[in-house]
Amino acid sequence: MSSTVDAVAERANVSVSTVSRALRDMPGVSQETRKRVHRIAQELGYVPSLAGSRLATGRTGAIAIVTPNLSKWFFGQVLASAGRVLRLAGFDVLLYELADTAARERFFAGSSLAGRADGVLVFALQPTPEELATLESQNLPLAFLGSGTPGRSGVRVDDHAAGRAAARHLINLGHERIAFIGIREAADSTLGGVPPANRLKGYREALAEAGLEPGQELEVHEENSMAGGSRAMSRLLCAEVAPTAVFVASDEMAFGVLRTLKAGGIDVPGDMSVIGFDNHELSEILDLTTMDHSVALQGSETARRLLALITPDAGAEPDLVLSAQLIVRGTTAPPFPLRGRRTVTPPA
Amino acid sequence: MSSTVDAVAERANVSVSTVSRALRDMPGVSQETRKRVHRIAQELGYVPSLAGSRLATGRTGAIAIVTPNLSKWFFGQVLASAGRVLRLAGFDVLLYELADTAARERFFAGSSLAGRADGVLVFALQPTPEELATLESQNLPLAFLGSGTPGRSGVRVDDHAAGRAAARHLINLGHERIAFIGIREAADSTLGGVPPANRLKGYREALAEAGLEPGQELEVHEENSMAGGSRAMSRLLCAEVAPTAVFVASDEMAFGVLRTLKAGGIDVPGDMSVIGFDNHELSEILDLTTMDHSVALQGSETARRLLALITPDAGAEPDLVLSAQLIVRGTTAPPFPLRGRRTVTPPA
DNA sequence: AAGATTAACGCAAGCGCTTGCGAACCGGAT
DNA sequence: ATCCGGTTCGCAAGCGCTTGCGTTAATCTT
Numbered sequence: 001m002s003s004t005v006d007a008v009a010e011r012a013n014v015s016v017s018t019v020s021r022a023l024r025d026m027p028g029v030s031q032e033t034r035k036r037v038h039r040i041a042q043e044l045g046y047v048p049s050l051a052g053s054r055l056a057t058g059r060t061g062a063i064a065i066v067t068p069n070l071s072k073w074f075f076g077q078v079l080a081s082a083g084r085v086l087r088l089a090g091f092d093v094l095l096y097e098l099a100d101t102a103a104r105e106r107f108f109a110g111s112s113l114a115g116r117a118d119g120v121l122v123f124a125l126q127p128t129p130e131e132l133a134t135l136e137s138q139n140l141p142l143a144f145l146g147s148g149t150p151g152r153s154g155v156r157v158d159d160h161a162a163g164r165a166a167a168r169h170l171i172n173l174g175h176e177r178i179a180f181i182g183i184r185e186a187a188d189s190t191l192g193g194v195p196p197a198n199r200l201k202g203y204r205e206a207l208a209e210a211g212l213e214p215g216q217e218l219e220v221h222e223e224n225s226m227a228g229g230s231r232a233m234s235r236l237l238c239a240e241v242a243p244t245a246v247f248v249a250s251d252e253m254a255f256g257v258l259r260t261l262k263a264g265g266i267d268v269p270g271d272m273s274v275i276g277f278d279n280h281e282l283s284e285i286l287d288l289t290t291m292d293h294s295v296a297l298q299g300s301e302t303a304r305r306l307l308a309l310i311t312p313d314a315g316a317e318p319d320l321v322l323s324a325q326l327i328v329r330g331t332t333a334p335p336f337p338l339r340g341r342r343t344v345t346p347p348a
Numbered sequence: 349m350s351s352t353v354d355a356v357a358e359r360a361n362v363s364v365s366t367v368s369r370a371l372r373d374m375p376g377v378s379q380e381t382r383k384r385v386h387r388i389a390q391e392l393g394y395v396p397s398l399a400g401s402r403l404a405t406g407r408t409g410a411i412a413i414v415t416p417n418l419s420k421w422f423f424g425q426v427l428a429s430a431g432r433v434l435r436l437a438g439f440d441v442l443l444y445e446l447a448d449t450a451a452r453e454r455f456f457a458g459s460s461l462a463g464r465a466d467g468v469l470v471f472a473l474q475p476t477p478e479e480l481a482t483l484e485s486q487n488l489p490l491a492f493l494g495s496g497t498p499g500r501s502g503v504r505v506d507d508h509a510a511g512r513a514a515a516r517h518l519i520n521l522g523h524e525r526i527a528f529i530g531i532r533e534a535a536d537s538t539l540g541g542v543p544p545a546n547r548l549k550g551y552r553e554a555l556a557e558a559g560l561e562p563g564q565e566l567e568v569h570e571e572n573s574m575a576g577g578s579r580a581m582s583r584l585l586c587a588e589v590a591p592t593a594v595f596v597a598s599d600e601m602a603f604g605v606l607r608t609l610k611a612g613g614i615d616v617p618g619d620m621s622v623i624g625f626d627n628h629e630l631s632e633i634l635d636l637t638t639m640d641h642s643v644a645l646q647g648s649e650t651a652r653r654l655l656a657l658i659t660p661d662a663g664a665e666p667d668l669v670l671s672a673q674l675i676v677r678g679t680t681a682p683p684f685p686l687r688g689r690r691t692v693t694p695p696a
Numbered sequence: 697a698a699g700a701t702t703a704a705c706g707c708a709a710g711c712g713c714t715t716g717c718g719a720a721c722c723g724g725a726t
Numbered sequence: 727a728t729c730c731g732g733t734t735c736g737c738a739a740g741c742g743c744t745t746g747c748g749t750t751a752a753t754c755t756t
Binding site: 058084087226 | 395397402417419435442443451463633634
Binding site for chain 4: 014015016017018021027028029030033052054055056057058115
């Protein structure tokens, strides 16, 4: 087992207090003894016990990250980028994946974070008022990613504008019947995080301004997964008048959409344009037009904001609202002119 | 701030020791007082300070997971599944993503894990002897996933058999020129974890048994990513005699392979069969034939093994060697009979 | 009925570190 | 010589919990 302060103190002929101060570069230690203490600590392979200093200072040196289902690409990415920032700043990262409702309840009911972390990063899950209260009661610094919690420090993307932009792209191409596939709050509430409702609003707004009123029939919501996207597209395919384009709220769902279309022999983008959202790592290979929203940046910036809240010197940074960027690839094109009159897919 | 043991003790008219014992269901407390203490603790919203008990017991209640680059799908999956098991068992999970060499060095050089965790889960990164020594010196229970560290508790997949199986599949289809695209240790050593060298061996063995000796030209190694796969395939395409099938050591690389083939107008599986490895979440949509190796199971079982090492009662479970399963999809087929004589891609 | 168990509980000594405060010591100002 | 501000350092009191051991009281032995 590693040695303790006392060992170092004795070997260095100073008191433990001096060792403590020397090692943490606090004032009140002469240059000379500081060097000596450092050297001896090194020799002895001394590494301060976290538990000890935690107890004494109340600081834990750790940040908790609470996130929805990690197997979603988005959360993996964000976790990775946030984690790097935190670790670079010298913090440990404590991971709380709220993979299902049970886990979520356990987390919020359970064993208070105070004493485990110095701050909390909350990813894209809209805490209920009670949950928020629980979080606050620990009074730890909080930073939110993606959730619309007003007045809280964090980062989010301008979903409204992004929704508009995606819709505009399709409108500009000449589409008139543009469907929307949104993310439905999963039965298991934490699965996909909080659905980005504003994407829908932006979409509606753009369509309305263009004089297009698709109506309810062309708005479907499904679970955020390939399977969900697949189902959603199937539903859209039996609409009274099928759309010629569809804006899908996540790339993973868009993958499902593409699968369904392929299975149905519907050519993309010949018969149907598809635009996704995320710029998923693999959307490139599927040649999916999508909205990029700098996922990694979201993670790192949220982390940075939390750190600013924690370290006394750094001034609190203002909230960040990122705007998404259209990435044009091969799944969007002008509508096939005969669309709506045909019942059979033409050769590609 | 939450109350302390003393508060509870006072309100319950017992000593702190009794409170401590009662709350942890240790013997030596009457049923009656136990109830009372529990109730009062509840009322006071008392939650024991982790720091306190850590210092007193030396146990931390946390498990460290050290993993290569989390943005790789595989590690995200494994982390998620392992994390769930650990959290269910009441442990916190401490995440150490060794995203690059610098992080790796910092981790192994740095601040000893002892005092932070009760055990360590090491994902697919082959520690160097020195690193291993560092790890061991903390003498914490260790469990390994995927790395070939002999004699250590853990789980891995039988890469050798899997490599054979994949190759056999192609051989059985009638292919004779079968290439291999392997994972090259990334320049940044931790990026992709330890390359599964045995997949190559299994492949070679199967080919040799079938009397096929592809030779060095058909074995290429690249970084484990879509881009890497893409490059590897390009290299293969300028071989003296191009292969008719290729076994790719990861699905992500296989995606890159497919992209290159598509770009090159080479039909899959008409002109080229492709088999991947992982059964990546998205391989289904690309209709990629692949080897499934129950990724989630790997994570959860490794976690379970670590727990068995930690909790005194549970007997240590033996190592687990999982076998991969072929998933036949649409990217593998018998070779085109004219292959090698044609220079132009025939219509699909 | 007296001694031996056993159950229930309190005492107090840690666990390893931090930090406010006072002691000692130094050189320079009075 | 005396006083004073500064610097360097040690003392000791925690931080909140656990646990070995001792004490008491109740229950069992023959």
